[in-house]
Amino acid sequence: MEExxxxxxxxxxIGEPAAPFEAVTTHGVLKLEDFKGSWLxxxxxxxxxxxxxxxxxxxxTEIYPELQKRGVELLGLSVDxxxxxxxxxxxxxxxxxxxxxxxxxxxxxxEVAAAYGMIHPxxxxxxxxxxxxxxxxxxxxxxxxxxxxxTGRNMDEILRIIDALQTTDKNGVATPANWRPGDKVVxxxxxxxxxxxxxxxxxxxxxxWYLCKKKL
Amino acid sequence: MACISPDGKPTxxxxxxxxxxxxxxxxxxxxxxxTGLPLFRVRSGLRELAQAGxxxxxDGKHELTETGAKLIG
Numbered sequence: 141m142e143e144x145x146x147x148x149x150x151x152x153x154i155g156e157p158a159a160p161f162e163a164v165t166t167h168g169v170l171k172l173e174d175f176k177g178s179w180l181x182x183x184x185x186x187x188x189x190x191x192x193x194x195x196x197x198x199x200x201t202e203i204y205p206e207l208q209k210r211g212v213e214l215l216g217l218s219v220d221x222x223x224x225x226x227x228x229x230x231x232x233x234x235x236x237x238x239x240x241x242x243x244x245x246x247x248x249x250x251e252v253a254a255a256y257g258m259i260h261p262x263x264x265x266x267x268x269x270x271x272x273x274x275x276x277x278x279x280x281x282x283x284x285x286x287x288x289x290x291t292g293r294n295m296d297e298i299l300r301i302i303d304a305l306q307t308t309d310k311n312g313v314a315t316p317a318n319w320r321p322g323d324k325v326v327x328x329x330x331x332x333x334x335x336x337x338x339x340x341x342x343x344x345x346x347x348x349w350y351l352c353k354k355k356l
Numbered sequence: 357m358a359c360i361s362p363d364g365k366p367t368x369x370x371x372x373x374x375x376x377x378x379x380x381x382x383x384x385x386x387x388x389x390x391t392g393l394p395l396f397r398v399r400s401g402l403r404e405l406a407q408a409g410x411x412x413x414x415d416g417k418h419e420l421t422e423t424g425a426k427l428i429g
Contacts, residue, residue, distance in 0.1 A: 168358025174396040
C-alpha cells in the first residue's frame with residue numbers, strides 16, 4: 141500500500157506553483173525554471189513506440205508552431221530511457237516524416253511523475269497516464285487534464301484552453317462554454333447590489349445581472 | 357549533455373552559444389535572440405558550458421573563459 145502511495149505521489153492542483161524538477165531530456169538536462177517567462181505544456185505519455193502515443197506526438201508537433209506563436213513551449217515525459225526516446229523520435233521521422241521538435245523527459249526513476257501525480261495505479265502501476273499540465277510564465281499550474289491510456293488527446297481543446305487563459309489574463313474576463321477566439325466573453329459577476337444595478341446600465345449583453353457578455 | 361559531446365567538443369548548438377558569447381552577448385535572452393535557439397535551451401546550455409569550464413556567469417551575464425575562448429578560436 142505504501143509503495144502504491146509512493147508511486148501516486150503528490151496530486152497537483154490548479155493555482156499551485158508547479159513542482160520544480162531537474163530532469164534528463166532529449167535536449168539535455170532541463171529544469172522547470174529554464175521555462176520561466178514562457179507558458180509550458182508539460183505532458184506525459186504511457187510509453188514510447190506505442191500507437192496512440194505516436195499519433196499524439198505527431199499531433200503535438202502539428203500544433204507546435206501555433207503554440208510558439210502564443211509563447212508556449214512543449215515538454216513531454218514518460219518513464220522510458222533517453223535512448224528509447226531518441227530511437228522513437230528518429231523512428232517517427234523515418235516512418236512518418238515528422239520530426240519531433242520539443243524535448244522529452246526520460247523519467248526513469250519516476251521522480252517527476254510522482255511530483256505531478258502522473259501515475260494512476262488503477263490504469264497502470266508502471267506507466268504514466270496521459271496528463272497535460274498547463275503552466276503559466278510565473279510557473280503556476282493553470283490547467284490539468286487527465287486522459288486514460290486508451291484515449292488520445294484533443295489538440296484543438298489544448299489550443300483553445302491556451303487561448304482562453306491568455307484572453308482572461310489579458311482582459312480580466314471569463315470565457316463561456318465552447319468559447320472560441322473572437323466570441324463574446326463573460327464579464328465577471330458583480331460583487332454588490334449596487335454593482336449589479338449599475339451592470340445592467342453598462343451596455344453589456346445581459347441575460348440577467350449575473351450573466352453579462354461583451355465583445356473584446 | 358546537449359551542448360558538449362561526450363568527446364568534450366561543443367555540439368552545433370553549443371558552438372552557436374559560444375560564438376554569441378564571443379561576440380559580447382551575455383544574457384540568455386541575448387544569446388537566444390542571436391542563435392535562434394529557444395530560451396529554455398539557452399538557459400540549460402549556458403549552465404552546461406559553465407559546468408564544462410567554457411563559460412562563466414557574472415551577475416546574470418555569461419562570458420567565455422580562457423578555455424572557452426581558445427576552443428572557439
